[in-house]
Amino acid sequence: MMASWYRTLWLGGLLFLPAWATLEEVFQVYQPVPTEGSGSSACNEEVLLMDYVFGESYGEPYIGFYEPPLCDFDTVRINFTVSSRGTQYDRLGLMYLGDTEVFRTSTAEPTSNGIIWTYVKDMSQFNVLWKEKQKLIFDLGNIVTDVYTGSYNTTLTAYFSYEGNVKTPDAILPISARKSAQNASSDFELPTDNATVQYQFPPTTSRAVVSISACGQSTEEFWWSNVFTSDEWSFDSVDGELYGYSPFREIQLYIDGILAGVVWPFPIIFTGGVAPGFWHPIVGIDAFDLRQPEIDISPFLPLLTDNRTHTFEIKITGLDVSDDGEVTFSDTVGSYWVVTGTIFLYLDESASYSSAGGQAPEVIAPAPTFTATRELVQDSTGVNETLTYSILAERTLTVKSSEFVWSQNLSYSNYGLINQEGLSQSNLQHTFGKFSIAQLTGNKTSSEVIFEYPLFMNETYGLLADDGLTISAWMHRGLDIESTGGLGVSTFTLTSGPLDLHTEQKGTAFYESTTNVSISTGDTTDFFESNAAGVTYHRDVHAVNGSVVYDTVS
Numbered sequence: 001m002m003a004s005w006y007r008t009l010w011l012g013g014l015l016f017l018p019a020w021a022t023l024e025e026v027f028q029v030y031q032p033v034p035t036e037g038s039g040s041s042a043c044n045e046e047v048l049l050m051d052y053v054f055g056e057s058y059g060e061p062y063i064g065f066y067e068p069p070l071c072d073f074d075t076v077r078i079n080f081t082v083s084s085r086g087t088q089y090d091r092l093g094l095m096y097l098g099d100t101e102v103f104r105t106s107t108a109e110p111t112s113n114g115i116i117w118t119y120v121k122d123m124s125q126f127n128v129l130w131k132e133k134q135k136l137i138f139d140l141g142n143i144v145t146d147v148y149t150g151s152y153n154t155t156l157t158a159y160f161s162y163e164g165n166v167k168t169p170d171a172i173l174p175i176s177a178r179k180s181a182q183n184a185s186s187d188f189e190l191p192t193d194n195a196t197v198q199y200q201f202p203p204t205t206s207r208a209v210v211s212i213s214a215c216g217q218s219t220e221e222f223w224w225s226n227v228f229t230s231d232e233w234s235f236d237s238v239d240g241e242l243y244g245y246s247p248f249r250e251i252q253l254y255i256d257g258i259l260a261g262v263v264w265p266f267p268i269i270f271t272g273g274v275a276p277g278f279w280h281p282i283v284g285i286d287a288f289d290l291r292q293p294e295i296d297i298s299p300f301l302p303l304l305t306d307n308r309t310h311t312f313e314i315k316i317t318g319l320d321v322s323d324d325g326e327v328t329f330s331d332t333v334g335s336y337w338v339v340t341g342t343i344f345l346y347l348d349e350s351a352s353y354s355s356a357g358g359q360a361p362e363v364i365a366p367a368p369t370f371t372a373t374r375e376l377v378q379d380s381t382g383v384n385e386t387l388t389y390s391i392l393a394e395r396t397l398t399v400k401s402s403e404f405v406w407s408q409n410l411s412y413s414n415y416g417l418i419n420q421e422g423l424s425q426s427n428l429q430h431t432f433g434k435f436s437i438a439q440l441t442g443n444k445t446s447s448e449v450i451f452e453y454p455l456f457m458n459e460t461y462g463l464l465a466d467d468g469l470t471i472s473a474w475m476h477r478g479l480d481i482e483s484t485g486g487l488g489v490s491t492f493t494l495t496s497g498p499l500d501l502h503t504e505q506k507g508t509a510f511y512e513s514t515t516n517v518s519i520s521t522g523d524t525t526d527f528f529e530s531n532a533a534g535v536t537y538h539r540d541v542h543a544v545n546g547s548v549v550y551d552t553v554s
């Protein structure tokens with residue numbers, strides 16, 4: 001039931017600012033990325049990629065033609081600056097170079113006085129694409145009406161420099177719908193689409209990594225609060241349909257039908273999510289830059305470098321829980337997830353797996369363990385009063401060739417409670433993962449990433465006369481990443497080299513909608529500390545009712 005109602009009622013933060021104010025700055029708390037090149041002056045170029053107003057842009061992405069600068073660069077950073085005024089939903093944005101998704105973002109919800117934000121991102125991982133002419137496609141589907149008046153006015157700039165940075169991939173292959181020739185967005189929508197592509201790898205491929213970009217929309221936006229499918233109608237009179245397939249999701253990568261790795265997604269919350277007062281002016285963790293977890297597929301190289309084509313498929317599943325508590329993969333989910341993948345290839349002229357004769361890796365993927373509980377309590381008149389449910393999950397996966405071993409170790413828990421006959425819902429979720437790749441020969445290098453995604457959310461509705469509604473919510477959530485650093489610029493840690501990141505957000509939010517008036521208030525604290533490749537950054541921000549109360553940066 002999270003946020004299933006106010007979405008049609010939210011009329012923007014009308015009370016946030018006095019009328020004379022200039023555009024209010026909204027922001028995501030993250031470790032700043034410099035835009036000015038710090039390296040040699042041999043290359044320091046700024047290129048305007050897009051200056052565009054997303055108004056009636058649903059299904060009509062921006063199409064631009066990118067030409068690389070003439071100087072030799074190894075570092076590319078983008079500055080995405082957006083302003084908006086009026087009332088509007090949060091919107092998802094996908095940026096592509098050709099058929100390859102390079103950036104997934106979402107928008108902040110505007111106010112009647114207007115908002116502005118800037119997000120700066122290192123894009124050097126895609127250098128091999130930036131070195132060629134590209135069709136730049138930016139898909140930010142927006143709809144403007146008499147009520148939803150806000151357009152998203154955007155400026156996208158790229159800065160090119162030469163800084164002697166890490167080696168980045170030599171070739172990039174998209175796992176996408178590859179529709180750039182039709183001027184369309186290349187995302188797959190699961191479960192409807194078949195997210196399968198076929199490629200033949202260069203025989204000199206020495207390393208290969210797949211990043212997965214995936215987020216839920218519509219009935220899957222709040223997947224972490226979904227119920228077991230059998231409970232979809234348990235609170236029909238108050239909530240209508242609740243969404244099913246449990247609060248657990250797994251995204252799977254298959255190569256030639258063999259499971260190569262999995263992703264247990266971060267519970268991203270967009271700026272209209274649950275109660276918008278939480279996310280203004282501090283947006284939710286990663287709302288402006290959705291991380292893409294990485295699966296190292298190097299153990300598949302003896303197979304993939306056999307000069308034949310191989311299939312790469314992305315699937316997503318939730319869970320089916322039977323009445324006696326037996327848990328199985330549902331092999332499908334509600335509508336829908338927006339999904340792409342990217343294969344990053346590193347070539348080495350001296351590498352040659354071709355002699356290995358198309359050998360598939362050894363995959364040790366025991367069935368995940370799942371434990372489910374569910375209890376529905378009715379009052380003395382038979383009305384459904386309280387539903388408690390939980391899922392615990394664990395899995396390990398090892399993919400091994402003579403030269404590489406990829407390991408994943410994941411655990412997950414979610415405790416859900418719906419009470420007050422469906423007016424209140426809370427979920428306490430925790431995801432933990434440890435991914436590693438080790439080379440068994442030569443330099444015996446290895447790298448590892450460990451992450452945790454804790455989330456607590458409690459939301460309670462109040463019903464007022466004349467279809468009025470209140471929402472009271474509180475939350476506490478976080479993101480922890482510890483990484484040794486691996487190849488290139490990670491699409492998950494967003495840096496090259498090691499990362500040690502701890503961030504949390506906690507707060508309360510209130511929303512009230514009565515005839516012709518809506519009020520949104522909130523109190524959010526955001527704590528962020530990180531050490532990215534040796535640079536430390538610490539920020540502690542507190543905002544109440546749309547205004548920053550303190551903001552300490554060190």
Ligand SMILES: *[C@@H]1O[C@H](CO)[C@@H](O)[C@H](O)[C@H]1NC(C)=O
Binds near residue numbers: 083084085152153
């Ligand atoms: C966005 O662009 C439109 C069309 O040019 C303009 O009317 C509007 O004022 C702009 N909004 C902001 C916040 O700059």
Ligand SMILES: *[C@@H]1O[C@H](CO)[C@@H](O)[C@H](O)[C@H]1NC(C)=O
Binds near residue numbers: 120157
């Ligand atoms: C980002 O671009 C905007 C204009 O589009 C500019 O005003 C701002 O200074 C830039 N920010 C950085 C950090 O370069």
Ligand SMILES: *[C@@H]1O[C@H](CO)[C@@H](O)[C@H](O)[C@H]1NC(C)=O
Binds near residue numbers: 063182
């Ligand atoms: C794609 O967009 C470009 C620029 O607007 C246009 O010139 C071209 O005809 C379009 N191609 C297709 C297939 O629609």
Ligand SMILES: *[C@@H]1O[C@H](CO)[C@@H](O)[C@H](O)[C@H]1NC(C)=O
Binds near residue numbers: 194195196
């Ligand atoms: C998806 O497409 C692949 C390759 O075209 C095919 O082998 C596979 O059976 C399809 N899967 C589904 C579920 O249709």
Ligand SMILES: *[C@@H]1O[C@H](CO)[C@@H](O)[C@H](O)[C@H]1NC(C)=O
Binds near residue numbers: 230232233
């Ligand atoms: C109570 O929940 C059960 C199980 O979901 C459902 O079949 C039943 O219709 C619900 N009762 C009411 C009154 O909504």
Ligand SMILES: *[C@@H]1O[C@H](CO)[C@@H](O)[C@H](O)[C@H]1NC(C)=O
Binds near residue numbers: 307
């Ligand atoms: C690889 O396959 C291509 C056709 O896809 C063929 O032309 C080429 O000769 C093959 N190379 C080797 C080394 O077998």
Ligand SMILES: *[C@@H]1O[C@H](CO)[C@@H](O)[C@H](O)[C@H]1NC(C)=O
Binds near residue numbers: 396409410434
């Ligand atoms: C997975 O990680 C957990 C937490 O670090 C650890 O207790 C467990 O032993 C690991 N399992 C395997 C199979 O490595």
Ligand SMILES: *[C@@H]1O[C@H](CO)[C@@H](O)[C@H](O)[C@H]1NC(C)=O
Binds near residue numbers: 442443
């Ligand atoms: C081992 O590491 C050295 C130094 O980093 C590098 O030059 C060499 O190519 C590596 N060898 C292999 C087989 O990876």
Ligand SMILES: *[C@@H]1O[C@H](CO)[C@@H](O)[C@H](O)[C@H]1NC(C)=O
Binds near residue numbers: 425459
């Ligand atoms: C969520 O909040 C409501 C209202 O404050 C309260 O009744 C309920 O017990 C809370 N749930 C949890 C799990 O704290």
Ligand SMILES: *[C@@H]1O[C@H](CO)[C@@H](O)[C@H](O)[C@H]1NC(C)=O
Binds near residue numbers: 515
């Ligand atoms: C709400 O707005 C409508 C149209 O502007 C108006 O007719 C109506 O009187 C308003 N209702 C209240 C309670 O202010």
Ligand SMILES: *[C@@H]1O[C@H](CO)[C@@H](O)[C@H](O)[C@H]1NC(C)=O
Binds near residue numbers: 521522544545
């Ligand atoms: C925030 O707004 C709420 C509701 O109007 C109010 O009760 C509270 O006092 C406000 N907080 C501050 C610090 O202004």
